[in-house]
Amino acid sequence: MTKTQTGGAEYSARIQRAERLSAAHPFASEFLNFYKHVASFQKTLRANLTASSVSKSARAFADGTRDSLDLTVLLPHYRGFLSVIEQHAPHALREAARQTSLLGSDSWIASLNSYWEFAGKFDQEVGAFAQFLSRGFLQPYAEHLAADKAAPPVVSAPRICPICSARPLLGVLRPEGDGGKRFLLCSFCSREWEFRRIYCSTCGEEAEEKLPVYVAEQFPHVRVEACETCKFYLLTIDLTKDGNAVPLVDDLAAIPLTLWAHEHGYSRLQPNLLGT
Amino acid sequence: MNPTRRDFLKLTTIGGAAAAVFGFDLKPAYAQLRALKIARASETRSTCPYCAVGCGTIIYTIGDRAKNVTAQVVHVEGDPDHPTNRGTLCPKGASLQQEIMNDRRLLKPLVRRPGGTDWEDISWDQALAEIAAKVKKTRDDTFVEKDAAGRTVNRLESVAWIGGCTDTNEFNYLVVKSMRALGVVHLENQARV
Numbered sequence: 001m002t003k004t005q006t007g008g009a010e011y012s013a014r015i016q017r018a019e020r021l022s023a024a025h026p027f028a029s030e031f032l033n034f035y036k037h038v039a040s041f042q043k044t045l046r047a048n049l050t051a052s053s054v055s056k057s058a059r060a061f062a063d064g065t066r067d068s069l070d071l072t073v074l075l076p077h078y079r080g081f082l083s084v085i086e087q088h089a090p091h092a093l094r095e096a097a098r099q100t101s102l103l104g105s106d107s108w109i110a111s112l113n114s115y116w117e118f119a120g121k122f123d124q125e126v127g128a129f130a131q132f133l134s135r136g137f138l139q140p141y142a143e144h145l146a147a148d149k150a151a152p153p154v155v156s157a158p159r160i161c162p163i164c165s166a167r168p169l170l171g172v173l174r175p176e177g178d179g180g181k182r183f184l185l186c187s188f189c190s191r192e193w194e195f196r197r198i199y200c201s202t203c204g205e206e207a208e209e210k211l212p213v214y215v216a217e218q219f220p221h222v223r224v225e226a227c228e229t230c231k232f233y234l235l236t237i238d239l240t241k242d243g244n245a246v247p248l249v250d251d252l253a254a255i256p257l258t259l260w261a262h263e264h265g266y267s268r269l270q271p272n273l274l275g276t
Numbered sequence: 277m278n279p280t281r282r283d284f285l286k287l288t289t290i291g292g293a294a295a296a297v298f299g300f301d302l303k304p305a306y307a308q309l310r311a312l313k314i315a316r317a318s319e320t321r322s323t324c325p326y327c328a329v330g331c332g333t334i335i336y337t338i339g340d341r342a343k344n345v346t347a348q349v350v351h352v353e354g355d356p357d358h359p360t361n362r363g364t365l366c367p368k369g370a371s372l373q374q375e376i377m378n379d380r381r382l383l384k385p386l387v388r389r390p391g392g393t394d395w396e397d398i399s400w401d402q403a404l405a406e407i408a409a410k411v412k413k414t415r416d417d418t419f420v421e422k423d424a425a426g427r428t429v430n431r432l433e434s435v436a437w438i439g440g441c442t443d444t445n446e447f448n449y450l451v452v453k454s455m456r457a458l459g460v461v462h463l464e465n466q467a468r469v
Contacts, residue, residue: 025308026304027304027305027307027308028304028305030300030301030304031295031300034300089298089299090298090299090300090301091299092297092298092299093298093299094299128294128297128298129297129298131294132294132298175363176356176362176363177354177356177361177362177363177364177365178353178354178363178364178365178370179334179353179354179355179356179363179364180353180356180363181356181357181363182356196357197319197334197355197356197357198319198320198321198334208318208319208320208321209318209341211318211319212316212317212318213316213317213318213319214314214315214316214317215314215315215317216312216313216314216315217312217313217314217315218308218311218312218313255295255302255305256305256306256308256309256312257312259302259305259306259309260309260312260314263309271294274294274295274298274300275294275295275297275298276294276295
């Protein structure tokens with residue numbers, strides 16, 4: 001079994017990128033060092049899921065909807081996840097993980113099932129800690145299910161993931177010709193889908209003068225693509241400017257830009273795993 | 277330890293709030309925020325003016341839209357969503373920024389008189405009046421009302437029109453109407469996009 005099939009290569013790239021950015025950006029090192037531990041756990045979990053051949057034929061993401069969550073393979077790993085968080089997270093999150101680990105498996109099942117239903121759609125309503133714990137744990141499973149699933153043909157510009165119907169976390173510009181084609185990155189299953197440029201992914205605004213792009217000299221490959229109509233923004237990682245960037249990780253390192261956007265009245269549709 | 281739903285909804289309106297709730301120290305990020313040099317860019321879709329292919333472009337303009345600031349074109353690239361060129365541009369199209377931001381760009385009409393060696397300034401009014409007079413004289417002198425066989429043709433073979441690929445449908449409609457009214461038969465456009 002290759003690393004690609006187990007998702008190992010993706011997670012290794014994320015961990016390495018977090019190490020590199022942590023050294024380059026001391027202001028984000030606390031986030032990135034913690035994320036490395038989360039990603040290492042996720043890497044192992046994903047490999048376990050692949051090895052235990054959790055059925056991908058399950059209709060878990062059939063037609064962009066989610067069937068019930070199969071926890072038989074996942075649940076034995078949850079205590080391990082909580083102990084990683086207890087060891088490496090900052091104090092409040094550590095305490096939340098400790099309290100969760102004291103609850104019984106019935107409570108874990110209820111909270112994981114509940115998050116599975118709303119993941120990537122109404123995360124703000126779940127509560128910060130419940131969201132982090134469930135999202136960080138279930139994400140490798142969602143990525144595992146989505147990995148080999150063929151995306152349905154794109155007939156328009158869908159603003160939610162065509163695989164799992166979660167909201168987008170980031171935009172990604174990938175080289176196309178001499179320019180950059182935009183993709184949206186799913187906040188839950190991490191799949192990308194094509195999405196046209198100069199078009200608000202939240203409200204559909206397409207008037208060019210209402211869609212400013214802000215770029216900081218310190219982060220030339222990170223764009224704040226704002227919309228003056230709905231006041232939401234999409235953080236976009238421009239891989240034509242930095243081909244080494246790993247969108248999920250570079251998003252965490254760009255926390256000053258996130259703070260800047262919020263100071264200027266823009267909101268983010270879907271926060272990242274660490275709540276920025 | 278868990279915030280209430282109401283607390284959380286309030287918190288999510290502030291950037292990084294959930295991260296602060298987790299216990300991350302945001303002070304270093306806020307310090308970095310003060311040092312950020314941020315530029316606002318606008319992206320505008322356009323069409324390359326050069327050849328008949330009609331490639332789509334995205335023009336990047338820097339400027340905060342303040343009234344005392346002139347927006348500057350800083351970059352032009354192929355439009356990745358355009359079905360014709362899908363993000364590519366030829367070397368000539370890729371240099372479009374230098375055409376727009378160029379101190380040698382003509383901003384007024386010039387004329388070089390018959391036999392002259394230098395270009396002279398001319399006002400728009402005078403240029404249009406002279407062109408109209410020459411068109412009228414040429415038409416009056418060379419208009420073909422009947423052909424050799426005596427058939428009525430009403431054509432003007434000594435004037436031709438060529439259009440460019442950025443001409444709009446509406447503009448071309450007016451061109452055809454006015455040129456056909458003069459009797460012009462040599463009517464062409466480099467673009468058929």
